Amino acid sequence: MKDLVIVDGYNFIFNYFSAKKISSSDLLYLREKLISDLAEYKHWNKCDLLVIFDAKSSDNMVRNYQKVDDIEVVYSRSGETADTVIEELVCNRQEYRRIFVVTSDYMQQKVVFKRNVYRKSIREFVLEINRSKRNISEKIDDSKKSGGKLFYLLENRLDRKSKKKFSDFRRFGKK
Numbered sequence: 001m002k003d004l005v006i007v008d009g010y011n012f013i014f015n016y017f018s019a020k021k022i023s024s025s026d027l028l029y030l031r032e033k034l035i036s037d038l039a040e041y042k043h044w045n046k047c048d049l050l051v052i053f054d055a056k057s058s059d060n061m062v063r064n065y066q067k068v069d070d071i072e073v074v075y076s077r078s079g080e081t082a083d084t085v086i087e088e089l090v091c092n093r094q095e096y097r098r099i100f101v102v103t104s105d106y107m108q109q110k111v112v113f114k115r116n117v118y119r120k121s122i123r124e125f126v127l128e129i130n131r132s133k134r135n136i137s138e139k140i141d142d143s144k145k146s147g148g149k150l151f152y153l154l155e156n157r158l159d160r161k162s163k164k165k166f167s168d169f170r171r172f173g174k175k
Contacts, residue, residue: 045128
């Protein structure tokens with residue numbers, strides 16, 4: 001059974017990036033950056049991940065669900081807070097081993113606690129994201145270091161014409 005991580009998107013952005021007054025283009029950039037970081041985290045930690053954005057001031061009559069970089073993104077409907085969506089998701093997603101809600105919202109912290117549901121602060125989750133990024137970078141570096149051995153093993157399985165192309169590719173890649 002997998003874990004589920006639910007992130008209160010704007011709570012994360014406004015707490016982590018200390019963004020008080022930002023333009024809509026900056027907000028769009030920060031949403032995209034957050035989703036990109038969450039995608040890396042998700043794949044490294046092999047969990048399911050949802051990010052909820054509060055759209056209570058919008059004209060949306062229904063919730064908007066999107067899949068972006070394998071992350072489920074939910075925008076609340078008009079008049080509905082992200083907290084309401086999160087509370088509902090926590091109650092309806094019982095197929096998970098554990099559910100983690102990432103928020104620094106004090107009221108949300110009190111509401112979400114129940115069996116197999118845990119809260120992570122923004123600060124704590126940022127440390128986990130950064131650890132995942134370091135682990136991914138180390139794995140890539142290790143892969144590059146052992147790449148010569150891998151190339152050699154692959155090259156031995158190729159026909160003469162493919163070996164030449166592969167050898168040319170290797171030389172070009174080193175320049």
